[in-house]
Amino acid sequence: MGIVRKQSIASSIYIYLGFAIGAFNVLFLFPKYLTPAEFGLTRVLLDVSLLIAMFCTLGSCPAVLKFYPFYHSYLPKKKIEIPFFTILLTILGCIIFILIADGSKSYIVRKFGEKSPLFNEYYYLIYPLSISYAFWYLFEASSWSIKKTVLPNFLKEVGFRIITTILVALYIVKLISFKQFISLFSLMYIVPVIILLYALLKDNFFVITFNISSVTKRLWKQITLFSLFVFTGQTLNVIARTSDTIILASQSKNGLADAAVFTVVTYLVTLMDVPMRGMTGIASSVIAYAWKDKDMNKIKEMYQKTALNLLIVGIGIFGILTINMFNFTQHFGTNYSLLPTLLLILGFAKLIDLATGMNAQILLSSKYWRIDFITSMGFVLISVPLNIFLIKKYGLIGSAYANLISVFIYNTTRLLIIWKLFKLQPYNHKNLLTMVIAAVCFFIVYISPSLNNIYADAILKTVVFMPLYIFLILKLKISEDFNQLLLSFIEKIKIRTKK
Numbered sequence: 001m002g003i004v005r006k007q008s009i010a011s012s013i014y015i016y017l018g019f020a021i022g023a024f025n026v027l028f029l030f031p032k033y034l035t036p037a038e039f040g041l042t043r044v045l046l047d048v049s050l051l052i053a054m055f056c057t058l059g060s061c062p063a064v065l066k067f068y069p070f071y072h073s074y075l076p077k078k079k080i081e082i083p084f085f086t087i088l089l090t091i092l093g094c095i096i097f098i099l100i101a102d103g104s105k106s107y108i109v110r111k112f113g114e115k116s117p118l119f120n121e122y123y124y125l126i127y128p129l130s131i132s133y134a135f136w137y138l139f140e141a142s143s144w145s146i147k148k149t150v151l152p153n154f155l156k157e158v159g160f161r162i163i164t165t166i167l168v169a170l171y172i173v174k175l176i177s178f179k180q181f182i183s184l185f186s187l188m189y190i191v192p193v194i195i196l197l198y199a200l201l202k203d204n205f206f207v208i209t210f211n212i213s214s215v216t217k218r219l220w221k222q223i224t225l226f227s228l229f230v231f232t233g234q235t236l237n238v239i240a241r242t243s244d245t246i247i248l249a250s251q252s253k254n255g256l257a258d259a260a261v262f263t264v265v266t267y268l269v270t271l272m273d274v275p276m277r278g279m280t281g282i283a284s285s286v287i288a289y290a291w292k293d294k295d296m297n298k299i300k301e302m303y304q305k306t307a308l309n310l311l312i313v314g315i316g317i318f319g320i321l322t323i324n325m326f327n328f329t330q331h332f333g334t335n336y337s338l339l340p341t342l343l344l345i346l347g348f349a350k351l352i353d354l355a356t357g358m359n360a361q362i363l364l365s366s367k368y369w370r371i372d373f374i375t376s377m378g379f380v381l382i383s384v385p386l387n388i389f390l391i392k393k394y395g396l397i398g399s400a401y402a403n404l405i406s407v408f409i410y411n412t413t414r415l416l417i418i419w420k421l422f423k424l425q426p427y428n429h430k431n432l433l434t435m436v437i438a439a440v441c442f443f444i445v446y447i448s449p450s451l452n453n454i455y456a457d458a459i460l461k462t463v464v465f466m467p468l469y470i471f472l473i474l475k476l477k478i479s480e481d482f483n484q485l486l487l488s489f490i491e492k493i494k495i496r497t498k499k
Contacts, residue, residue, distance in 0.1 A: 014150070018157030019271055021165060026267045029168045031260075031332065038178060040256030041118050042185060043263040044249045047242035049129040052101075054238045056093035056134035059231025060086035061141035063223055066230075066365060068145035069289050071215050079213055082223075083142055083206045090138050094131045101127065118256060119249060125186035132189035139196040142205060147285045151199055155192040163188045229373040230364060236376040240383035240406065244399045247387045252395055261335065262396060265342040268321055268328070272314040272350045283358055288365045299362060300424055307357030307426030308434070308479055314354040315438045316469050318347045323445050323461045327454040338396050345400035349407040357426040359414040371417055379410040430478050437476070441469045 030039045064086050071080045140152045164185070171181040200206055216223070245259045252258040283306055290298040325340040332339065363372050383406035390398030419425050445465045451457035474483055 014154040015157040018161050021158065021161040022267065025161060025164050025168060026264060027331075029165070029172075031264070033168065033172050034178075036257035036260045036335070037118050037255070038182075040245075040249060040259035040263070041122065041182065043245055043259055044119055044256060045122070045125060045129060045182075045186065047245045049126050049133050051235070051238050051242050051246075052097055052126060052130035053133035053137055054231075054235050056090060056097050056130065057086075057137050057231070058089045058093040059227030060089045061137050062230040062234065062364065063227040064138075065141045065145050065284060066226060066288055066369075067219060067223055068142075069285075069292055070219065071213070072146075073292075074215055075213055077204050078207050079209070079211070080207065081209050081211060081213055081216065083200075084208055086138055086142070087206065090134055094134060097130060098127065122182055125182065129186040129189065132187070132193055135193050136189050136196070139193060139200060142200055143196065144285055146203065146205065148199075148203075152196055155196060159192045159195075160188060163191070226369060229370050232373055232377075234372075234376065236373075236380040240376075240379045243380075243384050243387050244391075244403060247384075247391050248396070248399060252391055257335075258396055261338070262342070262399060264332065264336065265339055265346060265400075268343060269346045269350050271321070272317045272347070272354060284361045284365070287358065287361050291365045296422070296424075299422075303357055303359075303362060303418075303424055303426045304428070305479075305481065307355060308428075308430055309481055310354040310357060311351075311431055312434050312473060312479055312482065314351055315434060316466065316473075318351060319438050319442050319465055319469065320462050321347060323442065323465055324458045327458045330454045341397060342400050345397075345404050349400075349404040352404075352407055352411055355431070356411040356415050359411065359418055359426075362418060362422075362424070363414065366422075368417075368421055371414075375410060375413055375417070378413065379406060382406045382409055433476065434473070434478055437472045437478075438469060441465050441472070444468065 030042070034042075064082055067082065068080075071082055136156075140156070143149060143152045167176075167181055167184050167188070170176045171178065176184070197206075245262055248259045248262055249256050283302060287299060287302055290296075290302070321343060325343050328343070329336055329339045360372065363369060363375075383402060386402035386406060387399055390402045392398070394401070415425070442465070445461050448461070448464065451460060473479065477483060
Protein backbone atom coordinates (compact mmCIF):
# COMPACT_ATOMS: atom_id res chain seq x y z
CA MET A 1 0.00 0.00 0.00
CA GLY A 2 3.07 2.34 0.14
CA ILE A 3 2.84 3.79 -3.37
CA VAL A 4 -0.96 3.75 -3.18
CA ARG A 5 -0.95 5.64 0.12
CA LYS A 6 1.68 8.13 -1.06
CA GLN A 7 0.03 9.04 -4.36
CA SER A 8 -3.56 8.80 -3.11
CA ILE A 9 -2.72 11.16 -0.22
CA ALA A 10 -1.07 13.65 -2.59
CA SER A 11 -3.97 13.34 -5.01
CA SER A 12 -6.51 13.70 -2.20
CA ILE A 13 -4.87 16.95 -1.08
CA TYR A 14 -5.27 18.37 -4.57
CA ILE A 15 -8.79 17.01 -4.81
CA TYR A 16 -9.83 18.62 -1.53
CA LEU A 17 -8.23 21.89 -2.64
CA GLY A 18 -10.23 21.58 -5.83
CA PHE A 19 -13.38 20.89 -3.88
CA ALA A 20 -12.79 24.00 -1.80
CA ILE A 21 -12.59 26.06 -5.00
CA GLY A 22 -15.52 24.12 -6.46
CA ALA A 23 -17.58 24.73 -3.32
CA PHE A 24 -17.02 28.44 -3.75
CA ASN A 25 -18.22 28.12 -7.36
CA VAL A 26 -21.20 25.79 -6.88
CA LEU A 27 -22.39 26.87 -3.44
CA PHE A 28 -21.83 30.61 -3.73
CA LEU A 29 -20.98 32.05 -7.18
CA PHE A 30 -23.35 30.04 -9.39
CA PRO A 31 -26.50 30.36 -7.20
CA LYS A 32 -25.84 34.06 -6.56
CA TYR A 33 -24.87 35.35 -9.98
CA LEU A 34 -26.51 32.90 -12.41
CA THR A 35 -30.21 32.20 -12.75
CA PRO A 36 -31.29 28.63 -11.82
CA ALA A 37 -31.70 27.86 -15.54
CA GLU A 38 -28.23 29.21 -16.38
CA PHE A 39 -26.72 27.29 -13.46
CA GLY A 40 -28.52 24.11 -14.56
CA LEU A 41 -27.27 24.63 -18.12
CA THR A 42 -23.63 24.40 -17.00
CA ARG A 43 -24.32 21.05 -15.30
CA VAL A 44 -26.35 19.55 -18.14
CA LEU A 45 -23.72 20.57 -20.72
CA LEU A 46 -21.05 18.84 -18.62
CA ASP A 47 -23.09 15.67 -18.09
CA VAL A 48 -24.06 15.36 -21.76
CA SER A 49 -20.44 15.95 -22.80
CA LEU A 50 -19.18 13.44 -20.22
CA LEU A 51 -21.35 10.77 -21.82
CA ILE A 52 -20.39 11.69 -25.38
CA ALA A 53 -16.67 11.86 -24.50
CA MET A 54 -16.77 8.32 -23.14
CA PHE A 55 -18.19 7.18 -26.47
CA CYS A 56 -15.51 9.09 -28.41
CA THR A 57 -12.69 7.13 -26.78
CA LEU A 58 -14.04 3.88 -28.34
CA GLY A 59 -12.62 1.72 -25.57
CA SER A 60 -9.05 3.06 -25.75
CA CYS A 61 -8.88 4.05 -22.06
CA PRO A 62 -9.47 0.63 -20.44
CA ALA A 63 -7.28 -0.98 -23.11
CA VAL A 64 -4.23 1.13 -22.31
CA LEU A 65 -4.81 0.83 -18.56
CA LYS A 66 -5.10 -2.97 -18.55
CA PHE A 67 -2.57 -3.95 -21.23
CA TYR A 68 0.17 -1.33 -20.93
CA PRO A 69 1.82 -3.32 -18.06
CA PHE A 70 2.30 -6.22 -20.51
CA TYR A 71 3.84 -3.97 -23.17
CA HIS A 72 6.06 -2.33 -20.55
CA SER A 73 7.31 -5.73 -19.35
CA TYR A 74 8.27 -7.06 -22.79
CA LEU A 75 9.13 -4.05 -24.96
CA PRO A 76 11.30 -0.92 -24.79
CA LYS A 77 9.31 2.33 -24.72
CA LYS A 78 10.17 3.29 -28.30
CA LYS A 79 8.50 0.12 -29.59
CA ILE A 80 5.26 0.33 -27.57
CA GLU A 81 2.63 1.36 -30.12
CA ILE A 82 -0.61 1.07 -28.12
CA PRO A 83 -0.53 4.69 -26.79
CA PHE A 84 -0.27 6.12 -30.33
CA PHE A 85 -2.99 3.81 -31.65
CA THR A 86 -5.35 4.93 -28.86
CA ILE A 87 -4.96 8.53 -30.05
CA LEU A 88 -5.94 7.51 -33.58
CA LEU A 89 -8.92 5.59 -32.21
CA THR A 90 -10.10 8.60 -30.18
CA ILE A 91 -9.82 10.87 -33.24
CA LEU A 92 -12.01 8.39 -35.15
CA GLY A 93 -14.53 8.41 -32.28
CA CYS A 94 -14.73 12.20 -32.36
CA ILE A 95 -15.42 12.16 -36.10
CA ILE A 96 -18.23 9.64 -35.62
CA PHE A 97 -19.69 11.78 -32.81
CA ILE A 98 -19.77 14.90 -35.01
CA LEU A 99 -21.63 13.03 -37.75
CA ILE A 100 -24.19 11.55 -35.30
CA ALA A 101 -24.69 14.83 -33.39
CA ASP A 102 -25.49 16.75 -36.56
CA GLY A 103 -28.04 14.13 -37.61
CA SER A 104 -29.80 13.91 -34.22
CA LYS A 105 -30.01 17.62 -33.41
CA SER A 106 -33.70 17.97 -34.29
CA TYR A 107 -34.66 15.07 -32.00
CA ILE A 108 -32.73 16.53 -29.04
CA VAL A 109 -34.26 19.96 -29.60
CA ARG A 110 -37.74 18.42 -29.38
CA LYS A 111 -36.93 16.59 -26.13
CA PHE A 112 -35.51 19.65 -24.33
CA GLY A 113 -37.49 22.39 -26.04
CA GLU A 114 -40.42 22.66 -23.60
CA LYS A 115 -38.64 22.21 -20.25
CA SER A 116 -35.15 23.56 -21.02
CA PRO A 117 -35.11 25.94 -24.01
CA LEU A 118 -31.76 27.39 -22.90
CA PHE A 119 -30.08 24.05 -23.61
CA ASN A 120 -31.31 24.11 -27.20
CA GLU A 121 -29.91 27.63 -27.65
CA TYR A 122 -26.41 26.48 -26.67
CA TYR A 123 -26.57 22.95 -28.06
CA TYR A 124 -23.55 23.58 -30.32
CA LEU A 125 -21.26 23.90 -27.29
CA ILE A 126 -21.32 20.15 -26.70
CA TYR A 127 -18.90 19.79 -29.64
CA PRO A 128 -15.77 21.45 -28.16
CA LEU A 129 -16.61 20.30 -24.65
CA SER A 130 -17.10 16.65 -25.62
CA ILE A 131 -14.04 16.40 -27.88
CA SER A 132 -11.66 18.00 -25.37
CA TYR A 133 -13.15 15.84 -22.59
CA ALA A 134 -12.56 12.70 -24.71
CA PHE A 135 -8.84 13.44 -24.98
CA TRP A 136 -8.78 14.20 -21.28
CA TYR A 137 -10.17 10.72 -20.60
CA LEU A 138 -7.46 9.17 -22.77
CA PHE A 139 -4.52 11.11 -21.35
CA GLU A 140 -5.73 10.56 -17.78
CA ALA A 141 -5.89 6.78 -18.32
CA SER A 142 -2.46 6.90 -19.96
CA SER A 143 -1.00 8.63 -16.88
CA TRP A 144 -2.64 6.07 -14.62
CA SER A 145 -1.10 3.23 -16.63
CA ILE A 146 2.41 4.46 -15.78
CA LYS A 147 1.49 5.07 -12.12
CA LYS A 148 1.56 8.85 -12.40
CA THR A 149 -1.72 10.11 -10.97
CA VAL A 150 -0.85 13.32 -9.12
CA LEU A 151 -0.64 15.69 -12.12
CA PRO A 152 -3.90 14.55 -13.78
CA ASN A 153 -5.69 14.76 -10.42
CA PHE A 154 -4.30 18.26 -9.85
CA LEU A 155 -5.39 19.43 -13.29
CA LYS A 156 -8.79 17.74 -13.07
CA GLU A 157 -9.71 18.77 -9.56
CA VAL A 158 -7.94 22.14 -9.21
CA GLY A 159 -7.19 23.36 -12.73
CA PHE A 160 -10.71 23.05 -14.14
CA ARG A 161 -12.25 24.72 -11.10
CA ILE A 162 -9.82 27.65 -11.15
CA ILE A 163 -10.66 28.23 -14.80
CA THR A 164 -14.37 28.15 -13.93
CA THR A 165 -13.86 30.65 -11.09
CA ILE A 166 -12.01 33.03 -13.39
CA LEU A 167 -14.75 32.81 -16.02
CA VAL A 168 -17.52 33.48 -13.48
CA ALA A 169 -15.52 36.41 -12.06
CA LEU A 170 -15.18 37.91 -15.53
CA TYR A 171 -18.95 37.54 -15.98
CA ILE A 172 -19.69 39.11 -12.59
CA VAL A 173 -17.63 42.24 -13.33
CA LYS A 174 -19.31 42.40 -16.77
CA LEU A 175 -16.14 41.98 -18.80
CA ILE A 176 -17.92 39.18 -20.69
CA SER A 177 -21.58 38.44 -21.41
CA PHE A 178 -23.30 35.19 -20.45
CA LYS A 179 -22.98 33.97 -24.02
CA GLN A 180 -19.23 34.59 -23.90
CA PHE A 181 -19.02 32.98 -20.47
CA ILE A 182 -20.76 29.76 -21.51
CA SER A 183 -18.74 29.64 -24.75
CA LEU A 184 -15.44 29.92 -22.86
CA PHE A 185 -16.80 27.41 -20.33
CA SER A 186 -17.08 24.86 -23.15
CA LEU A 187 -13.37 25.33 -23.94
CA MET A 188 -12.03 24.98 -20.40
CA TYR A 189 -10.62 21.45 -20.86
CA ILE A 190 -8.28 22.43 -23.70
CA VAL A 191 -5.44 23.92 -21.62
CA PRO A 192 -5.30 21.05 -19.05
CA VAL A 193 -5.40 18.53 -21.92
CA ILE A 194 -2.39 20.22 -23.55
CA ILE A 195 -0.49 20.24 -20.24
CA LEU A 196 -1.11 16.54 -19.64
CA LEU A 197 -0.18 15.69 -23.23
CA TYR A 198 3.09 17.60 -22.80
CA ALA A 199 3.87 15.64 -19.61
CA LEU A 200 3.23 12.33 -21.38
CA LEU A 201 5.36 13.34 -24.37
CA LYS A 202 8.14 14.40 -22.03
CA ASP A 203 7.99 10.94 -20.47
CA ASN A 204 8.24 9.43 -23.99
CA PHE A 205 4.88 7.72 -23.53
CA PHE A 206 3.54 8.46 -27.01
CA VAL A 207 5.75 7.21 -29.82
CA ILE A 208 4.62 7.74 -33.41
CA THR A 209 4.87 4.35 -35.05
CA PHE A 210 2.72 2.26 -37.35
CA ASN A 211 4.65 -0.94 -36.68
CA ILE A 212 2.77 -3.76 -34.97
CA SER A 213 4.72 -5.22 -32.05
CA SER A 214 4.95 -8.88 -31.08
CA VAL A 215 2.84 -8.16 -27.99
CA THR A 216 0.01 -6.76 -30.11
CA LYS A 217 0.22 -9.71 -32.52
CA ARG A 218 -0.14 -12.06 -29.57
CA LEU A 219 -2.80 -10.12 -27.63
CA TRP A 220 -4.81 -8.25 -30.27
CA LYS A 221 -7.86 -10.49 -29.93
CA GLN A 222 -7.93 -10.08 -26.15
CA ILE A 223 -7.35 -6.32 -26.45
CA THR A 224 -10.13 -5.90 -29.01
CA LEU A 225 -12.65 -8.01 -27.12
CA PHE A 226 -11.75 -6.42 -23.79
CA SER A 227 -11.98 -2.90 -25.20
CA LEU A 228 -15.38 -3.49 -26.80
CA PHE A 229 -16.90 -5.01 -23.69
CA VAL A 230 -15.41 -2.59 -21.16
CA PHE A 231 -16.01 0.43 -23.38
CA THR A 232 -19.68 -0.52 -23.65
CA GLY A 233 -19.86 -1.23 -19.93
CA GLN A 234 -18.26 2.06 -18.95
CA THR A 235 -20.47 3.97 -21.38
CA LEU A 236 -23.51 2.35 -19.80
CA ASN A 237 -22.15 3.27 -16.37
CA VAL A 238 -21.76 6.92 -17.41
CA ILE A 239 -25.30 6.88 -18.78
CA ALA A 240 -26.54 5.75 -15.39
CA ARG A 241 -24.48 8.38 -13.54
CA THR A 242 -25.48 11.29 -15.75
CA SER A 243 -29.06 10.30 -16.55
CA ASP A 244 -30.52 11.99 -13.47
CA THR A 245 -29.66 15.59 -14.40
CA ILE A 246 -30.33 15.00 -18.10
CA ILE A 247 -33.74 13.46 -17.37
CA LEU A 248 -34.51 16.21 -14.84
CA ALA A 249 -33.74 18.85 -17.47
CA SER A 250 -36.00 17.21 -20.06
CA GLN A 251 -38.79 15.71 -17.90
CA SER A 252 -39.15 17.47 -14.53
CA LYS A 253 -41.50 20.39 -13.96
CA ASN A 254 -38.79 23.04 -13.58
CA GLY A 255 -36.30 21.64 -16.11
CA LEU A 256 -32.83 23.18 -15.76
CA ALA A 257 -33.80 24.81 -12.43
CA ASP A 258 -34.40 21.37 -10.87
CA ALA A 259 -31.10 20.25 -12.34
CA ALA A 260 -29.44 23.16 -10.52
CA VAL A 261 -30.89 22.08 -7.13
CA PHE A 262 -29.81 18.50 -7.77
CA THR A 263 -26.34 19.74 -8.70
CA VAL A 264 -25.85 21.46 -5.34
CA VAL A 265 -26.86 18.35 -3.39
CA THR A 266 -24.79 15.98 -5.51
CA TYR A 267 -21.81 18.32 -5.14
CA LEU A 268 -22.07 18.12 -1.35
CA VAL A 269 -22.38 14.33 -1.51
CA THR A 270 -19.43 14.12 -3.91
CA LEU A 271 -17.22 15.40 -1.09
CA MET A 272 -17.49 11.84 0.24
CA ASP A 273 -16.08 10.59 -3.04
CA VAL A 274 -12.75 12.40 -2.78
CA PRO A 275 -10.72 9.53 -1.27
CA MET A 276 -11.91 7.15 -4.00
CA ARG A 277 -11.04 9.65 -6.71
CA GLY A 278 -7.58 10.09 -5.23
CA MET A 279 -7.05 6.35 -4.84
CA THR A 280 -8.59 4.93 -8.01
CA GLY A 281 -5.82 5.80 -10.45
CA ILE A 282 -2.87 4.28 -8.58
CA ALA A 283 -4.96 1.42 -7.11
CA SER A 284 -6.12 0.42 -10.61
CA SER A 285 -2.53 0.17 -11.77
CA VAL A 286 -1.40 -1.82 -8.70
CA ILE A 287 -4.32 -4.25 -9.07
CA ALA A 288 -3.57 -4.69 -12.80
CA TYR A 289 0.05 -5.60 -12.03
CA ALA A 290 -1.08 -7.92 -9.21
CA TRP A 291 -3.36 -9.82 -11.61
CA LYS A 292 -0.49 -10.07 -14.11
CA ASP A 293 1.71 -11.57 -11.36
CA LYS A 294 -1.18 -13.70 -10.01
CA ASP A 295 -0.64 -12.17 -6.57
CA MET A 296 -3.96 -12.86 -4.85
CA ASN A 297 -2.63 -11.73 -1.47
CA LYS A 298 -1.92 -8.27 -2.86
CA ILE A 299 -5.40 -8.10 -4.41
CA LYS A 300 -6.99 -9.16 -1.12
CA GLU A 301 -4.96 -6.57 0.76
CA MET A 302 -5.94 -3.84 -1.69
CA TYR A 303 -9.61 -4.84 -1.57
CA GLN A 304 -9.86 -4.81 2.23
CA LYS A 305 -7.71 -1.76 2.91
CA THR A 306 -9.32 0.43 0.26
CA ALA A 307 -12.84 -0.52 1.39
CA LEU A 308 -12.01 0.30 5.01
CA ASN A 309 -10.18 3.55 4.26
CA LEU A 310 -12.90 4.73 1.88
CA LEU A 311 -15.55 3.98 4.50
CA ILE A 312 -13.66 5.83 7.24
CA VAL A 313 -13.29 9.03 5.24
CA GLY A 314 -16.66 8.78 3.52
CA ILE A 315 -18.72 8.25 6.66
CA GLY A 316 -16.82 11.01 8.45
CA ILE A 317 -17.70 13.50 5.71
CA PHE A 318 -21.28 12.22 5.62
CA GLY A 319 -21.51 12.89 9.35
CA ILE A 320 -20.44 16.52 8.86
CA LEU A 321 -22.93 16.99 6.04
CA THR A 322 -25.89 15.52 7.93
CA ILE A 323 -25.32 17.48 11.15
CA ASN A 324 -25.33 20.66 9.04
CA MET A 325 -28.05 19.84 6.52
CA PHE A 326 -30.61 22.26 7.95
CA ASN A 327 -27.98 25.00 8.03
CA PHE A 328 -27.42 24.38 4.32
CA THR A 329 -31.15 24.80 3.67
CA GLN A 330 -31.25 28.15 5.45
CA HIS A 331 -28.16 29.30 3.56
CA PHE A 332 -29.61 28.54 0.10
CA GLY A 333 -33.19 29.59 0.82
CA THR A 334 -36.64 28.20 0.12
CA ASN A 335 -35.78 26.97 -3.38
CA TYR A 336 -33.64 24.32 -1.68
CA SER A 337 -36.18 23.09 0.89
CA LEU A 338 -35.74 19.49 -0.30
CA LEU A 339 -32.01 19.55 0.41
CA PRO A 340 -32.04 17.58 3.74
CA THR A 341 -34.06 14.71 2.27
CA LEU A 342 -32.01 14.61 -0.91
CA LEU A 343 -28.78 14.74 1.09
CA LEU A 344 -29.73 11.77 3.27
CA ILE A 345 -30.85 9.59 0.36
CA LEU A 346 -27.92 10.38 -1.92
CA GLY A 347 -25.49 10.24 1.00
CA PHE A 348 -26.53 6.67 1.87
CA ALA A 349 -26.17 5.72 -1.80
CA LYS A 350 -22.64 7.11 -1.85
CA LEU A 351 -21.74 5.24 1.36
CA ILE A 352 -22.82 1.98 -0.25
CA ASP A 353 -20.59 2.75 -3.23
CA LEU A 354 -17.57 3.60 -1.05
CA ALA A 355 -18.03 0.71 1.38
CA THR A 356 -17.75 -1.87 -1.40
CA GLY A 357 -14.21 -0.72 -2.22
CA MET A 358 -12.41 -1.33 -5.51
CA ASN A 359 -14.79 -3.99 -6.80
CA ALA A 360 -14.90 -2.50 -10.30
CA GLN A 361 -11.11 -2.38 -10.59
CA ILE A 362 -10.77 -5.99 -9.40
CA LEU A 363 -13.26 -7.26 -11.96
CA LEU A 364 -11.90 -5.14 -14.81
CA SER A 365 -8.34 -6.36 -14.34
CA SER A 366 -9.27 -10.04 -13.97
CA LYS A 367 -10.09 -12.62 -16.62
CA TYR A 368 -13.76 -12.09 -15.74
CA TRP A 369 -13.75 -8.49 -16.97
CA ARG A 370 -16.84 -9.19 -19.10
CA ILE A 371 -18.82 -9.11 -15.86
CA ASP A 372 -18.18 -5.37 -15.76
CA PHE A 373 -20.09 -5.06 -19.01
CA ILE A 374 -22.95 -7.26 -17.80
CA THR A 375 -23.34 -5.51 -14.43
CA SER A 376 -23.03 -2.06 -16.02
CA MET A 377 -25.76 -2.96 -18.48
CA GLY A 378 -27.90 -4.12 -15.58
CA PHE A 379 -27.19 -0.83 -13.80
CA VAL A 380 -28.45 1.17 -16.77
CA LEU A 381 -31.47 -1.07 -17.31
CA ILE A 382 -32.44 -0.41 -13.70
CA SER A 383 -31.29 3.19 -13.26
CA VAL A 384 -32.60 4.93 -16.38
CA PRO A 385 -36.19 3.55 -16.30
CA LEU A 386 -36.31 4.16 -12.54
CA ASN A 387 -35.21 7.76 -13.04
CA ILE A 388 -37.76 8.40 -15.76
CA PHE A 389 -40.60 6.82 -13.80
CA LEU A 390 -39.77 8.28 -10.37
CA ILE A 391 -38.87 11.76 -11.68
CA LYS A 392 -42.19 12.00 -13.51
CA LYS A 393 -44.02 10.81 -10.38
CA TYR A 394 -42.03 12.46 -7.54
CA GLY A 395 -39.71 15.02 -9.17
CA LEU A 396 -36.37 15.63 -7.44
CA ILE A 397 -36.99 13.12 -4.64
CA GLY A 398 -37.78 10.46 -7.21
CA SER A 399 -34.37 10.90 -8.79
CA ALA A 400 -32.66 10.46 -5.41
CA TYR A 401 -34.55 7.23 -4.67
CA ALA A 402 -33.76 5.91 -8.15
CA ASN A 403 -30.08 6.56 -7.43
CA LEU A 404 -30.18 4.76 -4.07
CA ILE A 405 -32.00 1.69 -5.37
CA SER A 406 -29.82 1.24 -8.47
CA VAL A 407 -26.52 1.80 -6.59
CA PHE A 408 -27.51 -0.73 -3.92
CA ILE A 409 -28.40 -3.43 -6.46
CA TYR A 410 -25.33 -2.69 -8.62
CA ASN A 411 -22.72 -2.81 -5.84
CA THR A 412 -24.29 -5.70 -3.96
CA THR A 413 -24.28 -7.76 -7.16
CA ARG A 414 -20.58 -7.05 -7.76
CA LEU A 415 -19.74 -7.82 -4.15
CA LEU A 416 -21.41 -11.23 -4.34
CA ILE A 417 -19.81 -12.01 -7.70
CA ILE A 418 -16.29 -11.31 -6.40
CA TRP A 419 -16.97 -13.49 -3.37
CA LYS A 420 -18.27 -16.29 -5.58
CA LEU A 421 -15.39 -16.16 -8.09
CA PHE A 422 -12.37 -15.33 -5.93
CA LYS A 423 -13.53 -15.94 -2.34
CA LEU A 424 -12.68 -12.29 -1.62
CA GLN A 425 -14.72 -9.89 0.47
CA PRO A 426 -13.61 -6.53 1.88
CA TYR A 427 -15.07 -6.59 5.39
CA ASN A 428 -14.08 -7.39 8.96
CA HIS A 429 -15.06 -6.14 12.40
CA LYS A 430 -13.29 -2.81 11.80
CA ASN A 431 -15.81 -1.79 9.15
CA LEU A 432 -18.66 -2.30 11.60
CA LEU A 433 -16.74 -0.54 14.38
CA THR A 434 -16.21 2.46 12.11
CA MET A 435 -19.96 2.80 11.59
CA VAL A 436 -20.60 2.51 15.35
CA ILE A 437 -18.02 5.24 16.06
CA ALA A 438 -19.61 7.55 13.48
CA ALA A 439 -23.11 6.92 14.90
CA VAL A 440 -21.96 7.70 18.46
CA CYS A 441 -20.24 10.93 17.37
CA PHE A 442 -23.29 11.97 15.35
CA PHE A 443 -25.64 11.34 18.28
CA ILE A 444 -23.50 13.41 20.65
CA VAL A 445 -23.53 16.37 18.27
CA TYR A 446 -27.20 15.92 17.35
CA ILE A 447 -28.43 16.20 20.94
CA SER A 448 -26.27 19.27 21.60
CA PRO A 449 -27.99 22.69 21.54
CA SER A 450 -27.84 24.71 18.31
CA LEU A 451 -26.69 28.32 17.91
CA ASN A 452 -28.89 30.99 16.34
CA ASN A 453 -26.32 31.91 13.71
CA ILE A 454 -26.23 29.13 11.08
CA TYR A 455 -22.57 29.69 10.19
CA ALA A 456 -21.39 29.71 13.81
CA ASP A 457 -23.56 26.65 14.45
CA ALA A 458 -22.04 24.82 11.47
CA ILE A 459 -18.50 25.58 12.65
CA LEU A 460 -19.26 24.48 16.21
CA LYS A 461 -20.88 21.20 15.15
CA THR A 462 -18.04 20.39 12.78
CA VAL A 463 -15.38 21.24 15.37
CA VAL A 464 -17.06 18.93 17.89
CA PHE A 465 -17.78 16.04 15.52
CA MET A 466 -14.59 15.74 13.47
CA PRO A 467 -11.91 15.73 16.22
CA LEU A 468 -13.95 13.28 18.29
CA TYR A 469 -14.43 10.99 15.28
CA ILE A 470 -10.75 11.12 14.26
CA PHE A 471 -9.60 10.55 17.86
CA LEU A 472 -11.69 7.39 18.22
CA ILE A 473 -10.61 6.06 14.80
CA LEU A 474 -6.95 6.53 15.74
CA LYS A 475 -7.26 5.45 19.36
CA LEU A 476 -8.95 2.17 18.44
CA LYS A 477 -6.42 1.62 15.61
CA ILE A 478 -9.09 1.07 12.99
CA SER A 479 -6.75 1.68 10.04
CA GLU A 480 -3.00 1.12 9.89
CA ASP A 481 -2.73 3.58 7.02
CA PHE A 482 -4.48 6.36 8.93
CA ASN A 483 -2.32 5.83 12.00
CA GLN A 484 0.86 5.88 9.91
CA LEU A 485 -0.34 9.02 8.15
CA LEU A 486 -0.90 10.76 11.49
CA LEU A 487 2.53 9.71 12.82
CA SER A 488 4.17 10.93 9.63
CA PHE A 489 2.33 14.25 9.91
CA ILE A 490 3.41 14.67 13.56
CA GLU A 491 7.03 13.90 12.69
CA LYS A 492 7.04 16.52 9.95
CA ILE A 493 5.66 19.09 12.37
CA LYS A 494 8.38 18.24 14.91
CA ILE A 495 11.12 18.59 12.28
CA ARG A 496 9.81 21.96 11.14
CA THR A 497 9.45 23.14 14.75
CA LYS A 498 13.08 22.26 15.50
CA LYS A 499 14.20 24.23 12.46
